[in-house]
Amino acid sequence: MCIIKNNYSLKKHNTFGVDTCAKFYAKFSSNKELLTILKKINTDKVTILGGGSNILFTKSIYNTVLHNNINGISIIKENKSHVWVEVGSGENWHDFVLWSVKHNFSGIENLALIPGSVGASPIQNIGAYGMEVKDSIEKVCTIELESGETKNFNNKQCKFKYRESIFKNEYKNKYVITKVIFKLSKTHLNITSYGDVENELKNLKLSINPKNISDTIIKIRNKKLPNPKKLANCGSFFKNPTIKLQDFKNLKIKYPKIIGYKIDEKKVKVAAGWLIDNLGLKGYQIGDVGVHKFQALVLVNYGQAKGKEILDFANLIKEKIKAAYNISLEIEVTIL
Numbered sequence: 177m178c179i180i181k182n183n184y185s186l187k188k189h190n191t192f193g194v195d196t197c198a199k200f201y202a203k204f205s206s207n208k209e210l211l212t213i214l215k216k217i218n219t220d221k222v223t224i225l226g227g228g229s230n231i232l233f234t235k236s237i238y239n240t241v242l243h244n245n246i247n248g249i250s251i252i253k254e255n256k257s258h259v260w261v262e263v264g265s266g267e268n269w270h271d272f273v274l275w276s277v278k279h280n281f282s283g284i285e286n287l288a289l290i291p292g293s294v295g296a297s298p299i300q301n302i303g304a305y306g307m308e309v310k311d312s313i314e315k316v317c318t319i320e321l322e323s324g325e326t327k328n329f330n331n332k333q334c335k336f337k338y339r340e341s342i343f344k345n346e347y348k349n350k351y352v353i354t355k356v357i358f359k360l361s362k363t364h365l366n367i368t369s370y371g372d373v374e375n376e377l378k379n380l381k382l383s384i385n386p387k388n389i390s391d392t393i394i395k396i397r398n399k400k401l402p403n404p405k406k407l408a409n410c411g412s413f414f415k416n417p418t419i420k421l422q423d424f425k426n427l428k429i430k431y432p433k434i435i436g437y438k439i440d441e442k443k444v445k446v447a448a449g450w451l452i453d454n455l456g457l458k459g460y461q462i463g464d465v466g467v468h469k470f471q472a473l474v475l476v477n478y479g480q481a482k483g484k485e486i487l488d489f490a491n492l493i494k495e496k497i498k499a500a501y502n503i504s505l506e507i508e509v510t511i512l
């Protein structure tokens with residue numbers, strides 16, 4: 177059912193717990209409802225909202241907030257090796273991972289416990305523990321806001337990169353993702369080399385399969401990451417920056433413990449959390465905003481912080497990183 181509200185608080189719709197007001201808010205559960213709403217609003221001024229776990233509201237929203245609630249999971253095709261699954265964009269991401277694991281399919285099990293909706297998963301090509309969603313996406317189905325027409329994007333057209341896609345940049349707020357078609361594998365991918373996954377599985381004497389991998393990752397994440405329901409946050413606030421191999425080598429002389437992963441012969445991805453931690457900023461706090469005590473990449477709202485205060489704090493961290501290492505950190509979270 178379509179729900180429409182004026183001057184509606186978005187506090188419970190963003191995991192930073194920021195109290196922002198939407199001048200006009202509309203929640204839709206089907207393409208038909210979305211199209212009805214689009215006929216009534218200025219489609220140039222729209223903010224699309226999923227679970228609000230990757231958004232920082234820094235001001236009141238005078239745009240129309242379109243809140244997606246399209247549900248449904250169904251298998252639409254299969255062969256010996258794969259299955260194609262059509263998922264409504266408003267489905268909870270983690271619930272879909274559990275569904276996939278329950279059916280013994282592989283491809284997204286390492287992405288367990290990432291908050292948010294299925295529709296937002298392609299936006300920044302969510303990734304964790306050696307897996308990225310782009311490797312399991314066949315097609316992204318959308319409705320163009322301006323024309324109300326349906327447009328489907330195949331994997332290549334989505335221009336997926338590390339925490340990026342065409343929808344996060346060129347097509348931001350131009351298309352509402354309504355469905356995602358996933359191609360999941362019947363063969364187990366068994367990616368366990370990242371983080372503590374392999375060790376945990378060994379310690380618990382568990383065999384390697386999607387269910388055990390996802391259970392283990394849930395356990396690790398519950399230990400490591402703050403639960404937004406208890407301590408407001410948006411997960412990693414910054415992206416891991418990519419720098420030139422030579423610059424990394426120079427930094428390594430000064431900071432022998434710096435963490436980086438070689439991308440190719442010329443570039444290295446540096447662990448932004450290490451850069452922040454190394455400056456002693458874990459637990460650093462101004463007012464109600466802080467760097468998490470154990471996860472340097474996570475900024476937290478301890479209570480009543482305003483979005484602007486969180487953004488100012490993030491910019492201060494960026495300045496400190498630039499001054500110390502001459503590296504420009506990029507914000508991962510969508511700032512509105």
Ligand SMILES: Cc1cc2nc3c(=O)[nH]c(=O)nc-3n(C[C@H](O)[C@H](O)[C@H](O)COP(=O)(O)OP(=O)(O)OC[C@H]3O[C@@H](n4cnc5c(N)ncnc54)[C@H](O)[C@@H]3O)c2cc1C
Pocket residue numbers: 191223224225226227228229230231244265290291292293294295296297299300301302303304343349351352353354401402403404409410411412510
């Ligand atoms: C504790 C915690 C841990 C996290 N861990 C990870 C992690 O390991 N890996 C990772 O990649 N991310 C992680 N995140 C970030 C976040 O969970 C993901 O980015 C998630 O996909 C956001 O989903 P959402 O529905 O909450 O999106 P929202 O925050 O509602 O929206 C994010 C962006 O997508 C757009 N959008 C949302 N839905 C649609 C749609 N249907 N059509 C078009 N545009 C849309 C919005 O306009 C916005 O620009 C974490 C967040 C938290 C709080």
